[in-house]
Amino acid sequence: xxxxxxxxxxxxxxxxxxxxxxxxxxxxxxxxxxxxxxxxxxxxxxxxxxxxxxxxxxxxxxxxxxxxxxxxxxxxxxxxxxxxxxxxxxxxxxxxxxxxxxxxxxxxxxxxxxxxxxxxxxxxxxxxxxxxxxxxxxxxxxxxxxxxxxxxxxxxxxxxxxxxxxxxxxxxxxxxxxxxxxxxxxxxxxxxxxxxxxxxxxxxxxxxxxxxxxxxxxxxxxxxxxxxxxxxxxxxxxxxxxxxxxxxxxxxxxxxxxxxxxxxxxxxxxxxxxxxxxxxxxxxxxxxxxxxxxxxxxxxxxxxxxxxxxxxxxxxxxxxxxxxxxxxxxxxxxxxxxxxxxxxxxxxxxxxxxxxxxxxxxxxxxxxxxxxxxx
Amino acid sequence: xxxxxxxxxxxxxxxxxxxxxxxxxxxxxxxxxxxxxxxxxxxxxxxxxxxxxxxxxxxxxxxxxxxxxxxxxxxxxxxxxxxxxxxxxxxxx
Numbered sequence: 001x002x003x004x005x006x007x008x009x010x011x012x013x014x015x016x017x018x019x020x021x022x023x024x025x026x027x028x029x030x031x032x033x034x035x036x037x038x039x040x041x042x043x044x045x046x047x048x049x050x051x052x053x054x055x056x057x058x059x060x061x062x063x064x065x066x067x068x069x070x071x072x073x074x075x076x077x078x079x080x081x082x083x084x085x086x087x088x089x090x091x092x093x094x095x096x097x098x099x100x101x102x103x104x105x106x107x108x109x110x111x112x113x114x115x116x117x118x119x120x121x122x123x124x125x126x127x128x129x130x131x132x133x134x135x136x137x138x139x140x141x142x143x144x145x146x147x148x149x150x151x152x153x154x155x156x157x158x159x160x161x162x163x164x165x166x167x168x169x170x171x172x173x174x175x176x177x178x179x180x181x182x183x184x185x186x187x188x189x190x191x192x193x194x195x196x197x198x199x200x201x202x203x204x205x206x207x208x209x210x211x212x213x214x215x216x217x218x219x220x221x222x223x224x225x226x227x228x229x230x231x232x233x234x235x236x237x238x239x240x241x242x243x244x245x246x247x248x249x250x251x252x253x254x255x256x257x258x259x260x261x262x263x264x265x266x267x268x269x270x271x272x273x274x275x276x277x278x279x280x281x282x283x284x285x286x287x288x289x290x291x292x293x294x295x296x297x298x299x300x301x302x303x304x305x306x307x308x309x310x311x312x313x314x315x316x317x318x319x320x321x322x323x324x325x326x327x328x329x330x331x332x333x334x335x336x337x338x339x340x341x342x343x344x345x346x347x348x349x350x351x352x353x354x355x356x357x358x359x360x361x362x363x364x365x366x367x368x369x370x371x372x373x374x375x
Numbered sequence: 376x377x378x379x380x381x382x383x384x385x386x387x388x389x390x391x392x393x394x395x396x397x398x399x400x401x402x403x404x405x406x407x408x409x410x411x412x413x414x415x416x417x418x419x420x421x422x423x424x425x426x427x428x429x430x431x432x433x434x435x436x437x438x439x440x441x442x443x444x445x446x447x448x449x450x451x452x453x454x455x456x457x458x459x460x461x462x463x464x465x466x467x468x
Binding site for chain 2: 247248249251252324325327363364366367
């Protein structure tokens with residue numbers, strides 16, 4: 001049985017339904033995170049940066065729904081500093097779209113939390129890079145942001161949304177992976193996700209300056225999180241290493257970590273369409289502008305989207321091309337792979353480094369691969 | 376009628392790799408496809424040697440597990456049919 005809404009939606013000409021739009025609502029951010037992969041400009045009382053026009057937002061949503069869109073992700077920059085965030089949340093609710101919000105939590109007031117809670121199956125993640133203010137604020141660059149983020153968490157919990165905490169793991173805070181879980185338990189959050197600092201934009205500088213963990217340390221931490229830390233808590237933990245490093249039991253009991261790239265497009269604060277937020281730093285992954293280009297034209301005809309659909313996963317090269325789990329993983333993050341190698345099908349940095357170090361899981365390598373010999 | 380042999384046998388070309396959590400990866404080089412087996416499926420896979428019939432496999436499963444479900448024979452049939460459908464085990468000619 002199908003609902004009226006489902007009957008009205010036709011599969012787009014390209015054969016791929018647009019499931020979600022990632023809205024990078026603002027070009028500015030009220031924090032100065034030293035690892036940010038998008039590197040927005042700092043927004044303070046003295047400086048306000050452009051954000052996505054509300055009328056344009058509505059127009060994009062209307063066009064997205066015609067291509068099958070059922071959900072949106074609001075991110076940034078920082079989505080909750082958008083001047084029309086109230087109207088945006090109301091409109092998403094009116095349109096009956098599932099909403100995900102990625103925020104630093106500072107502007108997650110009780111009123112905003114209420115509005116998010118009125119949406120369809122809302123999911124909110126709040127960045128918290130340590131269990132103590134010193135670590136979090138060293139990463140985030142603004143004094144007082146630790147308590148403000150926690151206040152945002154509490155405002156969400158009060159209205160019935162148990163958010164996810166996202167911790168970006170680096171040398172400075174690696175000793176707090178466990179204590180953040182205890183904080184998460186105390187604050188009654190839904191899950192903790194450990195993001196690994198990627199060599200993109202400001203994260204690239206951190207890698208160059210030796211402020212990130214080595215591949216050996218990251219792989220060991222991942223095993224420890226999944227085999228030791230997870231059994232110690234009822235809170236769901238998600239360590240963002242590629243599928244090749246995850247136990248099969250975890251991958252198939254609760255699938256995670258597969259990018260929905262075949263059903264996603266990004267919209268930047270400027271109104272440009274892009275693969276995702278990578279469009280802020282990689283011009284070649286910008287596909288057009290919502291003010292002048294129709295979303296359907298881009299979705300159906302853009303060459304890069306076409307190449308991705310045709311090429312993933314079979315054209316993946318390097319260790320990713322020889323990984324037995326490439327159908328599940330799809331190269332982990334095409335945007336990052338392109339940023340690093342100017343090649344959509346280049347291997348993911350984590351897997352390439354692990355293969356070079358001889359610690360890529362050998363049961364996951366195609367028989368006969370050159371990478372088998374490295375082990 | 377089922378295409379599964381009375382004494383099913385794993386396709387010898389398929390790569391079987393056990394992992395630490397008792398799951399396993401199956402890789403079919405001809406089709407370039409990968410499959411994941413959970414621990415029960417791994418147990419069954421190891422008995423697909425052409426010497427064990429379905430009844431033997433069920434007996435071994437009952438011996439190894441304390442709480443084999445009543446519909447285990449049906450699940451086993453479905454699993455073997457699925458493997459046969461993907462050419463991961465031999466079929467009756």
